[in-house]
Structure formats: C-alpha cells, structure tokens
Amino acid sequence: MRYAMAIDTKKxxxxxxxxxxxxxxxxxxxxxxxxxxxxxxxxxxxxxxIELRSERCNHCDNSPxxxxxxxxxxxxxxxxxxxxxxxxxxxxxxxxSSCPYDARYSHPEGYVDKCTFCIHRxxxxxxxxxxxxxxxxxMYFGDLEDPxxxxxxxxxxxxxxxxxxxxxxxxxxxxxx
Amino acid sequence: xxxxxxTSGRLNPHIDPHLEIxxxxxxxxxxxxxxxxxxxxxxxxxxxxxxxxxxxxxxRRAPILVPFLLxxxxxxxxxxxxxxxxxxxxxxxxxFMSPMSWGAWTLMAITPLSMIWAALHIRDFFxxxxxxxxxxxxxxxxxxxxxxxxxWVMIVLSVILGIYTGILLSAFNARPLWNxxxxxxLFLTSGLSxxxxxxxLFSKSAKERRLxxxxxxxxxxxxLFLITHxxxxxxxxxxxxxxxxxxxxxxxxxxxxxxxxxVLGMLIPAGLEIMELRHVKIPHVIPVVLVLFGSLMFxxxxxxxxxxxxxxx
Numbered sequence: 165m166r167y168a169m170a171i172d173t174k175k176x177x178x179x180x181x182x183x184x185x186x187x188x189x190x191x192x193x194x195x196x197x198x199x200x201x202x203x204x205x206x207x208x209x210x211x212x213x214i215e216l217r218s219e220r221c222n223h224c225d226n227s228p229x230x231x232x233x234x235x236x237x238x239x240x241x242x243x244x245x246x247x248x249x250x251x252x253x254x255x256x257x258x259x260x261s262s263c264p265y266d267a268r269y270s271h272p273e274g275y276v277d278k279c280t281f282c283i284h285r286x287x288x289x290x291x292x293x294x295x296x297x298x299x300x301x302x303m304y305f306g307d308l309e310d311p312x313x314x315x316x317x318x319x320x321x322x323x324x325x326x327x328x329x330x331x332x333x334x335x336x337x338x339x340x341x
Numbered sequence: 342x343x344x345x346x347x348t349s350g351r352l353n354p355h356i357d358p359h360l361e362i363x364x365x366x367x368x369x370x371x372x373x374x375x376x377x378x379x380x381x382x383x384x385x386x387x388x389x390x391x392x393x394x395x396x397x398x399x400x401r402r403a404p405i406l407v408p409f410l411l412x413x414x415x416x417x418x419x420x421x422x423x424x425x426x427x428x429x430x431x432x433x434x435x436x437f438m439s440p441m442s443w444g445a446w447t448l449m450a451i452t453p454l455s456m457i458w459a460a461l462h463i464r465d466f467f468x469x470x471x472x473x474x475x476x477x478x479x480x481x482x483x484x485x486x487x488x489x490x491x492x493w494v495m496i497v498l499s500v501i502l503g504i505y506t507g508i509l510l511s512a513f514n515a516r517p518l519w520n521x522x523x524x525x526x527l528f529l530t531s532g533l534s535x536x537x538x539x540x541x542l543f544s545k546s547a548k549e550r551r552l553x554x555x556x557x558x559x560x561x562x563x564x565l566f567l568i569t570h571x572x573x574x575x576x577x578x579x580x581x582x583x584x585x586x587x588x589x590x591x592x593x594x595x596x597x598x599x600x601x602x603x604v605l606g607m608l609i610p611a612g613l614e615i616m617e618l619r620h621v622k623i624p625h626v627i628p629v630v631l632v633l634f635g636s637l638m639f640x641x642x643x644x645x646x647x648x649x650x651x652x653x654x
Contacts, residue, residue, distance in 0.1 A: 200351035205344045232512060234442035235430040252430050255423025257362040258441050264515035264652045266360065269353040274424035328652050330579075331514060 166225075166308040167243035167281055169295070170315045170324065171218055172340040175302035178203060178216040182294035182303070186220075189282060189293035193272050198279040199294055215341075218294065218303065221246060221267040221279035222327065222335030229259035229268065238276070243307065244336060245283055250275040264331040281305070308336075345653070360516075360648040366421035368640035371506045372535075373414035374448075375528055375636065377407045378503035379536015381455060383553075385496035389489060396552070398544030401462040406539065407455040415448060440512045444505045451498045457484065458495065503529040506640075510647060518585035518643070518650035521574055527567040531636050534560035538610070538632035541625055550625060554614040557632065561611045568603070585650040594646045602642060606635010 178201045186192060186199050199220035206213045223246050230238045230246060237252035238259050248259075253275040260268045260276060271277040282292035286305075290296065295303040306313030319338055326335040347357070355362045383399045393400045422428055432449065436442035461484065464470050472478045484491065507528030510519035537557040544550045575586035588594045610628035617623050 196353050197351050200347050202345060202347055228513070228515060231438045232441065234436055234439045234445060235427075236434050236436060237430070251427060253424050254427045254430055255425070256421070256441060257423070258439070258513075260356070260362045261360065261648070262513045262515050266353075266356050266651075269356050270362065270423050274427075276423075331652055 165243040165310075166336070167223065167245055167286070168306070168308045168315050168336040168338065169220075169281070169292075170304040170318050170322075170338040170340055172300075172302040172304075172318075172322075173215050173217055174340065175300045176201075176216040176218055177300055178218075179299060181297050181299055182218045185293040185297035186279070189285075190280070192277075196269055196271075196277075198267075198277070217339055218298075219265070219267075219327070220294070220337065221263075221281075222265055222333065222337045223279075223281060225334035225336060226332060228262040228264070228333060232258045232262045234258065241283060245281045246278075247280050247283060248276050248278065264328050264333065265335075359651065363421065363644055363648065365641070366417040368637070368644040370414040370417045370421075371509070371528070371640040371644070372637045373410045373417070375503055375506045375532025375640075376535045376539065376633070377410040377414070377451075377455065377532075378499040378506075378529070379532040379534065380404055380407050380410075380539055381451070381458070381495050381499040381536075382503065382533060383536055383540055383556075384458065385492040385499060388492035389496065396544075396549050397465070398546070398549050399540045399553070401465045402545075403536075403540045403543040404455065405459045405462065405466060406543075408452065408459050411448065411452045411455055415452065440505060440509045444502075444509060447498060447501050447505060451495070451502055454491070454495055454498065458491070461485065461488070500529065503532040506532065510643065513647075515652065516647045516650050517579075517581040517652070518575075518588065518647040520582075521571060523567055523571050523574060524643075527564065527571065528640075530560055530564050530567060531639055534564060535633055535636040538629045542629050551618060554618055554625075554628075557628075558611050558614050558618075561607045561632075565603075565607060581650070581652050585646075588646045588650060593649075594642055597638070598642050598646075601638040602635050605631055606638060607632075610635070 180201055183197055183199055183201065187197060190198060192198055199218060202217045202219050204215040223244055225244060227246050230240060234256065235252050235254055237249045238246065241247050255270060255274045255276065257270065260270065268276050268278040285292060291305050295305045304315045304318050306315040308316055310316060322340045324338045324340050326338055351357055380403045384404045387393060387396045387400050419425065419428060431445045435446060472481060504525045507525035511522055511524040514520045534557055537553045537560060540553045541550055544553065572586050575582045589598045610631040613623050613628040617625060
C-alpha cells in the first residue's frame, strides 16, 4: 500500500477551504497551519500565468525527517504516511530543519506537528479532511499500488509533477498540470 | 519573471518567512563541543606518544576545563529542546542514520570520560588533594594503570565529537548552505584550533607554547584552505548552493563572516602567533581570545545563515 495525493492545479481556485478544514479537523493551534496555498505567477504583464497549489507534507518515500530523527518519533505508518509520535518527540527541531518543504512546525505543547494525511479518518474509510471539503473537487487521495484507485487513475491520465524532486525525497503529493 | 507567494497566510512561528528554529543554544553547543574535542584530542595524542611530562599543559592542565564545557554545552542543548520532559527518549534507541542520535551517545560516553581525566590530574591544581576514601584511591591507581588505553578511547571519541558538530548540519539537504561534506572536517579543524589555542593559555612552559602556537597556525591555514574549498564547491554547484554562497559574497552575512571569522578569528591571531614565534613580545592571551571568538562566531554565522538558505520551487 502506498498512500498518495494528487492535486489539480487547473481546478484549484485557492479558496483556502482545505486549510480551514484541516485546522478544524486536527485542532491545529491558532496561528499555525498544516496545509497552505501557494500562488505562482509566471511571465510579464499582460502575459501572465498563475498556478495555485494546495501544499502540505509530501509524505516522502525517502523522508529526511524520518532519517534524522534521533528518537524514532518521526516514522512511517502503514501506506508510507509519515507521522510523529508525540510522547517520543523531544522537540529538537532536527526534522524541521531537514524538510525542504518546511511542512513541519513546533507545536506550542512542545512536540513537532505536521499533516498526517488525516490518518485517523482514512482508517475509518473516510477521505482526509482537505480532500473531503474541497469545493472544486481538485484533490484525489488513495492507494498508488491499487491501479483502480482514484489517484492512480488520474495520474495515469494527466500530466503531473512533484515539488523539488531534485531534493531526492521522493515526494508523494502529485500536482496535475 | 516568476513570483511565488503563500496566499493562505501561512505564518508558522519559527518557520516563516524563513526558518529560525535554532537559536543561540545550538551554535554555543557546537562551539563548546568542538573546543572540548580539540582539548581532549591533544591531551590523548600526547599521552599516547608518551610525552606527558614534556607537554603537561596539554595532557594534565587544559583538560580540567572540558567537563565544564561539556556540561554547559549539554545544558544549552537541553534548553533548546521544546519537549524537554521527553529528553530521555534520546537514550532509548540508537538511530544510525541520525547524526543527532550518535552525537547524543558520543556525549554520553565522552562526558564521564572527560570527568575521569580531569579527576586524574586534579593534583596539578590542588597539590594537597586527597580522595579521602580508600575505594576512590584504589580506583584511581587502577585507572592510572590503563591511562594509555583511556587515551586511545578518548582520541577516537574526540574526533567523532569534533566532526559530528559539522556533520549534524551537513546531513540536512534541505538547507543548501549546510549540505556540504566539507563542514565536518572544517568544524573539526576549527575545534582543534580552538583547543590548541586554549592549551596555550594553560601551558606554563615556553617550549610547549611554541609547539601549540605552531600547531594552531597550521590548523588556521588548513581552515582557510577548507573555507576556500567550501566556496569553490558551492559556486560550482547548483543554483541553490550558489545562492547559499552568495549569503557570504555580497549577501547579509558578508561583513560578519569575513571580518569576525576570517580576519579577527584567523588571520590576525595567526599573524600574532607568527610574531610571537619570532620573539616579538605579545601577551599570548590576545591570539587565544581571538581564535576562540572567531570559532564561536563561525558557528553562530553558519547556524543562522544556514537557516536562511533554502530550496526554491
């Protein structure tokens, strides 16, 4: 099993619903976020091109955060989901420094926190909160090893990219372009 | 023209607008750890070479400082932790891929070792020292029999400690400035140089001071050579590493780096030490303080600048 997400940059309107849904679902403290919207503007006026992306932890196959964690608090769950065990985390910040996507933050309670692909929801057969709430239905989530999953099908059909693949992390959030 | 902005207002504290997760505690620890490694390295080296009587400043006197350096360093590390009550989790596992894990274990081994070493030579500072209890006296005589073995363990651990302070940072490929394997040898050399300089301060004989002044000059030359290679490597690399180098070549860290680290911390003390070797009278505390200051600034600048360097996508 290999969980992954595909996000359609052509459909995303940057409404930040995913951000709010995540904050609500996961009790993210005020002033913090586990996912966020990036707007890329390319070109010179009036020839401009905009790309909108909802970004989060990439649940990398070769996660630098898991590698550098001195206690094993950062680890892989079933399906390659990267999570942090709170009472094993010492808050040293190594994983925060190691993430090229800056997807982690130090929770006010001390441990390091980040997107979990809503692991508590997918265990119940639900989709992650951000995917479930998206009004343009621009996000797809599922198992890459299942050829008939939503995410496998859309990745077969559409051109896609990942963020900073040259960092060698093998990210598992795909952007449809 | 390409512009990339986060529009949802992500402003995670210490992450945005650029990383600032590590503050003064980490560079202070890296400095103290490197200095401790430097002092212990020379103490062990001259014990193994059988030159304890010739260089008592290095073998017997300077190491008294090391337990204090390591304990302050460890305390700084502890202060840096955000989930402090769980610090013991470090010692429930060994993660070979995590430099921080084997650094923690190295510290666990070298700190008590440095205390034993300091205790063995306590009479150099307090000639009337008495261990009072027979068992302590017995332990001392027993350990003294294996002093050279102890020195071998110490020399290995001190090199690991010295090099680890650099590798801790170089293991992060997310921060292009740190992501260079030269940082390990560079921090080791800088720690050895700081160690040699401190030994100068503890040495009572002119002969020993001359030796360590020479060693320090050599180490500074090696450091300058490694720094040149650091920048050559960056400038010949990818755009993110060119950007990282530019933090020091016109960017915000240009003045602090070249003035505090290279000129005040390396060139001037090396010049003063050369003058001293040529019998010009200079209080030897001046080059020592400059070397230590440069070494501390070097850690501060690398830790802070590294957090500013990043991948753009």
